[in-house]
Amino acid sequence: MGKDTTIEWTHHTFNPWWGCVRVSDACDHCYAETWAKRLGENVWGPKTERRFFGDSHWKEPLKWDREAAAQGVRRRVFCASMADVFENRKDLIPHRARLLELIKNTPHLDWLLLTKRIHLVRKQLPKGYEFPSNVWLGATVENQAAVGKRLKYLLEFTTPSVRFLSCEPLLGPIDLGEYLLRGSNGTRVDWVIAGGESGPGARPMEPDWPDDLRKQCNAAKVAFHFKQWGHWAPFEQAGDAITKKTPIHIVRRDGSEVKLVAIGKGKAGRSLGGRLWDQFPT
Numbered sequence: 001m002g003k004d005t006t007i008e009w010t011h012h013t014f015n016p017w018w019g020c021v022r023v024s025d026a027c028d029h030c031y032a033e034t035w036a037k038r039l040g041e042n043v044w045g046p047k048t049e050r051r052f053f054g055d056s057h058w059k060e061p062l063k064w065d066r067e068a069a070a071q072g073v074r075r076r077v078f079c080a081s082m083a084d085v086f087e088n089r090k091d092l093i094p095h096r097a098r099l100l101e102l103i104k105n106t107p108h109l110d111w112l113l114l115t116k117r118i119h120l121v122r123k124q125l126p127k128g129y130e131f132p133s134n135v136w137l138g139a140t141v142e143n144q145a146a147v148g149k150r151l152k153y154l155l156e157f158t159t160p161s162v163r164f165l166s167c168e169p170l171l172g173p174i175d176l177g178e179y180l181l182r183g184s185n186g187t188r189v190d191w192v193i194a195g196g197e198s199g200p201g202a203r204p205m206e207p208d209w210p211d212d213l214r215k216q217c218n219a220a221k222v223a224f225h226f227k228q229w230g231h232w233a234p235f236e237q238a239g240d241a242i243t244k245k246t247p248i249h250i251v252r253r254d255g256s257e258v259k260l261v262a263i264g265k266g267k268a269g270r271s272l273g274g275r276l277w278d279q280f281p282t
Contacts, residue, residue, distance in 0.1 A: 008227055014061055016083065018036060023117065064106070074110055079113055086113075116139070141167055142168075147175075154189075164189065165192050169205070190281045192225070196210075196268075206258055233263055248260050
């Protein structure tokens with residue numbers, strides 16, 4: 001948890017607990033699992049216990065809310081970077097209920113609830129519960145298969161102020177098509193975050209994949225945020241960082257070729273098409 005996070009699209013992070021279990025291709029190189037193990041925490045898997053926190057931890061967002069109110073601003077809180085709020089476990093029920101109460105009591109904070117289990121969200125909420133206006137509900141969609149499985153459930157929710165996607169790690173080309181247009185219930189995808197994978201075993205992202213998402217969002221007037229290239233960067237963008245680095249060559253379906261080089265996310269940066277994309281939904 002942190003008040004001042006390094007994640008570009010949020011101000012704070014809050015974890016009601018630590019621990020999860022892998023459920024999709026995007027989980028193969030989970031940074032949160034790696035980080036937990038590095039700290040000696042055995043909290044990943046279907047049978048392991050989750051790590052819970054005390055009252056002092058839960059009071060932190062109340063402090064952030066008071067600060068935001070005093071400054072006359074809104075602050076975004078990413079929940080949860082080390083877990084999935086909607087994981088289906090009985091031991092999480094009271095902690096999830098406590099989180100929903102905390103969200104209600106912090107009206108100057110916008111809570112970003114990102115899940116790979118969007119199909120379970122309604123089942124995990126109390127009967128008759130509707131999200132308050134300070135919730136942004138998001139789904140991870142790493143490839144087109146995930147789009148087909150998850151977006152219909154995301155767009156069923158009409159009460160969150162924002163419905164968003166995290167296309168990170170982006171593992172293939174994605175066509176969002178009709179999901180960027182308002183449906184019969186007035187909902188659409190309001191915000192798209194895209195980024196490549198980082199860390200050990202990171203899978204390369206072709207430059208066309210995030211750029212095509214950007215074009216789709218621009219055409220539909222949907223906010224787009226490019227978070228990072230990740231471990232692999234386009235060869236022509238790497239500059240001096242390519243010294244002693246051997247590029248890989250990827251042949252696209254049309255026969256064209258793209259070169260990528262492994263230089264790490266810090267050197268790869270987050271410039272797409274010659275600029276930064278830091279758009280947020282209004």
